[in-house]
Amino acid sequence: MTAPAKEDTDRIVEAVIYLYTESRRVTKEVARSLGMTGPQVTAIKLLEGFGDLSLSALSERMSAKNSTITGLVDRLERDGMVTRARSTEDRRVTLIRLTPAGRKLAGQIPVTSMEMFARALCSLDARERDQLRGLLRKLTDHIRKDVEQLDVDNATPTRESHGI
């Protein structure tokens, strides 16, 4: 079982948190210099890349709920970056479309956070990248299984959670 040395865990958790929060911070900083917020930049970059998207499609790609993206789009519309258009094929869906102003702004935005990651990965050689991918996969697989187990437990709350 090789005891997991709390220090090891802490170091690795720290690294994961660092990588995640730093990439968000960088996006935010770039956005700020353009008078926008991080999620707003993410949205217009997605629209630039994929073309018009329904609200549901956009929220799925942003890993957020529809109700959250409704508000985001409200503000982008207010600021003249996007427009809403009812789809003619299915009138339940609204298509979000970049305005010329929005498209222009999107073009000025470097892909920074992902790019920074890619550059960092360049500092590893191919063998190291393979190792890293394999290790992370092992971790995520294990956690995924753990989570399923935990969710099942919660689904049948025969006993309340307790210490340890």
Next chain:
Amino acid sequence: MTAPAKEDTDRIVEAVIYLYTESRRVTKEVARSLGMTGPQVTAIKLLEGFGDLSLSALSERMSAKNSTITGLVDRLERDGMVTRARSTEDRRVTLIRLTPAGRKLAGQIPVTSMEMFARALCSLDARERDQLRGLLRKLTDHIRKDVEQLDVDNATPTRESHGI
């Protein structure tokens, strides 16, 4: 330079995001079953572990701004989990203290998200953990340097950011 294969990058980024968001989701779920939110649980676990904390100390440990924690503590106080007490040594600081109810609740909370991580790390052997720690360290060091560079660039905005 070994080209960084977009697919590799995507896979690794995905894993990092997964590990981060999943650990937050689990905390949130546990909290929900106790009628609390994720950050609230984090706060009372910190107070349980460290004893009374000034608002600044608490916000530092939670990696959030003081103004954010003011609101969090407001809600915990409203719900009878903590009290505010002016420090007698330095009357600028308010000490946040668990109430008996808060302490009782803290005792019922398993450390889940960190624990889950630790268990997952158990599925790796010692050599693999060393590898992982080393690789993540290499990545974070590289990104840290990148970020410094980027911040310097932004500090002297002689030219606006442009594509690529």
Next chain:
DNA sequence: CCCGAATATTTAGCACGCTGAATTTCCGAG
């Protein structure tokens, strides 16, 4: 055709999280 289930979006209400400005208290220089 019509009715109910399914799908897409919006609304309302709450909790975070941030920035920037105000307030209170402390501390050191003169």
Next chain:
DNA sequence: CTCGGAAATTCAGCGTGCTAAATATTCGGG
């Protein structure tokens, strides 16, 4: 001692994110 700067907290305002409920539209079966 006093005055000005520093430090700790709070307040105001905004954007993000969630859940639950309401609304609008589509689609399939009878």
